[in-house]
Amino acid sequence: MKYFGTDGIRGVPNQLLNVEFLIKLGKSLNCLDSKEVVIATDTRISKDMITSAISAGAMSMGLNVKLAGVISTPALIYYSMKKQITGVMITASHNPYIDNGIKILNKGIKLNKEEELKIEELIDKPLLEDSEIGKLEYDNNLKKDYIDFVLNNVVKTNKRICIDCANGSTTYTALPIFKNVTDDLVIVGASPDGYNINEGVGSTHINFLRDTVINNKCDIGFSFDGDGDRVICVDNNGNVIDGDMIIYLIARYLKKNNKLNDNTVVLSIMSNLGLIKKLVDNGISVYETPVGDKHIYEALEEFNFSIGGENSGHIIIPNILHTGDGVLIAIMLIKILEETDTNMSDWFNDLEMYADRMINVSVTNKNAIYDNEILYKRIDEIKKELKDDCKIIVRPSGTEEKIRISVMAKDIDLVDKYIEELALIVMEMA
Structure with missing residues (x-):
């Protein structure tokens, strides 16, 4: 995937998430089933810029946009599913304020791979504006609907x-x-x-x-x-x-x-x-x-x-x-x-609970680990040494150019020993 990671699109405002990209993303929402889009945000300073650009793109394709303001992702999902409309959550979840991201919902459900690929395709090609122009409105009832739902x-x-x-x-x-x-x-x-x-x-x-x-x-x-x-x-x-x-x-x-x-x-x-x-x-x-x-x-x-x-x-x-x-x-x-x-x-x-430790290693090509025979041979050897009473996971990050290494076993000293060893192997390929 070019833009989508494990949980939507992540990036830095005015870099990947620049106005041109965001307008194209807003236009691409026209490929989903609903002619109405509800947009919500977390509290990051970049929320208004991103909201405005996505809204402009969506309205230029004839989509009507509702702005819900600052609410939680679950609240947006609840409303998107209840109203059977497209939802856009502007958030980078647990990341610091400097990052932001976009989660897209099709009637309350996160996009499947085919839908993500379609949106990526539309972002990367010129899109003509629609003959109709959508409307913008502010929805103050969304937060109340969600709170009432939880209070039940x-x-x-x-x-x-x-x-x-x-x-x-x-x-x-x-x-x-x-x-x-x-x-x-x-x-x-x-x-x-x-x-x-x-x-x-x-x-x-x-x-x-x-x-x-x-x-x-x-x-x-x-x-x-x-x-x-x-x-x-x-x-x-x-x-x-x-x-x-x-x-x-x-x-x-x-x-x-x-x-x-x-x-x-x-x-x-x-x-x-x-x-x-x-x-x-x-x-x-x-x-x-x-x-x-x-x-x-x-x-x-x-x-x-x-x-x-x-x-x-x-x-x-x-x-x-x-x-x-x-x-x-x-x-x-x-x-x-x-x-x-x-x-x-x-x-x-x-x-x-088993002892557990994770290390993130920055690399230039995170997908290169799949060709690292030395790494996977050593993982197999460690599992045999621990008689399979362990869990070792080495995977590329879904949002960053990093390799995530996780080792789990009963003995914390063995966890520390093996994770440092695997991290060195990954660093050599970086």
Whole structure:
């Protein structure tokens, strides 16, 4: 793919995401089924420039554009699916403010490969304007529709809860929701200024939430990313609960209540081997997919499974919403804890996670690893040395010119030893 990565298009404003490119992208939306486009953003300073250019391109092709302002990706997906129209989310998720990106939805569903290729083709060739010109309007009801939808799932609690909004989209969606969940709410990362999204806060800076939970004696904390489609938790003891562990908790609850289809969960290849073994011990099978919530969703749809996600905190429960939704998952966790009269920490007493480490290596041609025979020979040797009680993943990044190396095993010293060795092999090809 020329422009699309694992989750839409990513780039730097005024570089890849320049006005000419964005207008062409807006024009290309005419190839989708809907003649109406709704556009939303996270809190980055570049949001207005990108919104304006995409809107102009779309309207020049006769498409009507609705601007939803700053809302979360799940809120946009909910609305795009409900209204059966094209959705455009302007966000770079957990990246710093200097980056931005575009996620495109066809009636609430992320584009398939054929649709992405069609849009890339249209971007790269001249497009004539349509004889009709579309209209622009501002939609102030979208956020309310989503909040009302989530509030239908809310259970009141007396727990002291901390939420970290990453100075991003959930500042405008999570706050009104959680004020209906508890009267004892600690709020951080909720002062966006266009430049501070994900800056020392949010799901990729979980130690900030951990310290806040401990210092404020909270019962539980939830940290969202910049556009609100992922969540990482901290329990009452200050332990970090990642996406895999959240799925472990919810899957056990669903299985106990006979609501886990085929007693199976969907996880990415990055999921922790210790957690997989514990799921199997609990009678729960694991279906693994490539990295990316798009692949998780496709497996959930194809096999009608109940829950899937990634350790990064993207978690999808398709009978509620066809996307990862950090706020909705947090609400579900609170509901489970209230119903079972437990704390988050009670669910993981017997869970032994494997040591896990990842290294990113910058390269000039990330796809060259597929021809690196030395690398794959050494990976096979390491697996034999560890008697296959390990997980080794070397893959090109979907958004950057980097190779991601992940090693997982019981012994952290062996993890450190082998990942450094593999990183050196990759560096030699860089």
